[in-house]
Amino acid sequence: MTEQNTAADAPQEPTRESTRESARKSVTVLGLGAMGTALATSLLAAGHRVTVWNRTPHKAAALAQKGARQAQSPTEAIRDSPLVLVCILDYADIGPLLTDDGAGEALRGRAVVNVTNGSPDEARALAEQVTALGADYLDGGVMAVPEIIGKPQAFVLYSGAKDAFEAHRGLLDAFARSVYLGSDPGLAPLNDLALLSGMYGMFGGFLHAAGLVRSAGGNVAEFTRELLVPWLRAMADSQLPAMAEQADAGNYGATGSNLAMQVSHDAIGAVSRAQGVSTELFAPLWELMKRRVADGHGEESIGGVLELVHPRGPRSRPAPV
Ligand SMILES: NC(=O)c1ccc[n+]([C@@H]2O[C@H](COP(=O)([O-])OP(=O)(O)OC[C@H]3O[C@@H](n4cnc5c(N)ncnc54)[C@H](OP(=O)(O)O)[C@@H]3O)[C@@H](O)[C@H]2O)c1
Structure with missing residues (x-):
């Protein structure tokens, strides 16, 4: 049963x-x-x-x-x-x-x-x-x-x-x-600060761009919605992954937009000054780009500027993932 x-x-x-x-x-x-x-x-x-x-x-x-x-x-x-x-x-x-x-x-x-x-x-x-x-x-x-x-x-x-x-x-x-x-335990705060650094870089870029648009009487909201956000999305998707791989490899090989070409004219600085827009946000990056070219790395990508920010070498701390 x-x-x-x-x-x-x-x-x-x-x-x-x-x-x-x-x-x-x-x-x-x-x-x-x-x-x-x-x-x-x-x-x-x-x-x-x-x-x-x-x-x-x-x-x-x-x-x-x-x-x-x-x-x-x-x-x-x-x-x-x-x-x-x-x-x-x-x-x-x-x-x-x-x-x-x-x-x-x-x-x-x-x-x-x-x-x-x-x-x-x-x-x-x-x-x-x-x-x-x-x-x-x-x-x-x-x-x-x-x-x-x-x-x-x-x-x-x-x-x-x-x-x-x-x-x-x-x-x-x-x-x-x-x-x-x-x-x-230090990895979360380190990566948190790295992400915030990326965010502040983007905010700095926005503020300079907004200054240029406003100096010409443009509408910042429309510019941002129609042009800046799509541009930044395209750049983030197409450029950052390759730059990140170069950073890990320490090899900043030539690309279609080498650094010497990018620093050949100070167009952003010149136009900003002419329009009464401060170059304080853009100048630090510009100076590093010029220094990297002066050091003989003009044929490389802008990613090589990382070597001036933090040169490759033995790490003193565990790396962020
Ligand atoms: N808000 C954000 O957008 C955001 C985003 C990411 C991370 N966080 C982080 O989250 C944390 C809290 O930020 P929040 O925005 O909540 O700040 P908040 O609104 O200023 O609140 C601060 C809190 O800390 C308490 N506090 C301050 N000193 C204290 C003390 N000596 N002993 C005990 N409690 C104390 C306050 O208590 P009382 O009410 O008694 O003053 C309050 O509860 C910060 O570390 C912040 O960086 C915030």
């Missing part, structure tokens, strides 16, 4: 509610400025149990109304969750936050994910401090502004304890795509 399952011991079909409940995790957010609030809001929207703490308590009120539990101290907040997300203004203030009033003891066995912006050395030092307290440490670089947290464009760079990243990735994905760079 075959054994029949009774209704009570028969495997239950997971309901939508039970699936949601099992995917629900507990997370603590310390720091509710613009970014911490956006992260906590996104985690709540994804259905997680969120405990929040902020130095100025009233900033937690709106999140509490949405279902977050407001803790009275960092220690109380840390005790609530296996994962502690830190997002405050300055690195220097994180150490005391994670150690004062028993917080350090409460951290044992938990994971700290710190998305406060800092330097690679600050990340490594904090990782040592947190690890010595018996917790895992991941450093994070948020590549988003608060308004796009939870949207497809947002991503966060992580580096540090890989096991912790893998254990908590599902939860971290709630507010942005997660990108793990490696076990050195």
Whole structure:
């Protein structure tokens, strides 16, 4: 006779509610400025149990109304969750936050994910401090502004304890795509700053271009929409991958647009001066391009300027991926 399952011991079909409940995790957010609030809001929207703490308590009120539990101290907040997300203004203030009033003891066995912006050395030092307290440490670089947290464009760079990243990735994905760079905690801040450098270069280019267009009475918005953005997209897609390969190889071989040709006339400088547009944004790059040609590399691509920015040689730090 075959054994029949009774209704009570028969495997239950997971309901939508039970699936949601099992995917629900507990997370603590310390720091509710613009970014911490956006992260906590996104985690709540994804259905997680969120405990929040902020130095100025009233900033937690709106999140509490949405279902977050407001803790009275960092220690109380840390005790609530296996994962502690830190997002405050300055690195220097994180150490005391994670150690004062028993917080350090409460951290044992938990994971700290710190998305406060800092330097690679600050990340490594904090990782040592947190690890010595018996917790895992991941450093994070948020590549988003608060308004796009939870949207497809947002991503966060992580580096540090890989096991912790893998254990908590599902939860971290709630507010942005997660990108793990490696076990050195300094990798996330270094790559974060590299990406910001690229962004500021683009902003500098925009500002100079806008100055030229405005000096001739043009409409900057129309110019940007119709011409500049398509141009920059085309240049980024067609030029940057090849330049990046040259950078890794240290070989900046001749291209259709060699550097000597590019510096043969100071057209941008001359026209800018004639139009009353400052050349302060463009001049530093221009000077490096000329110096590279003067050093005998005129037949190479503009990528060779990298050798003046950071010459190839033994690395003092792990390379960004
Ligand atoms: N906003 C962005 O677009 C963006 C993007 C990427 C990364 N980030 C990074 O995210 C971090 C937070 O930025 P944010 O935009 O949220 O800044 P914010 O709006 O100025 O908020 C700063 C937060 O830090 C807290 N804080 C400052 N000093 C503190 C201390 N000594 N002890 C405890 N808490 C302290 C503040 O608490 P109070 O409310 O009590 O003052 C507040 O919660 C920064 O490292 C920033 O670089 C921000």
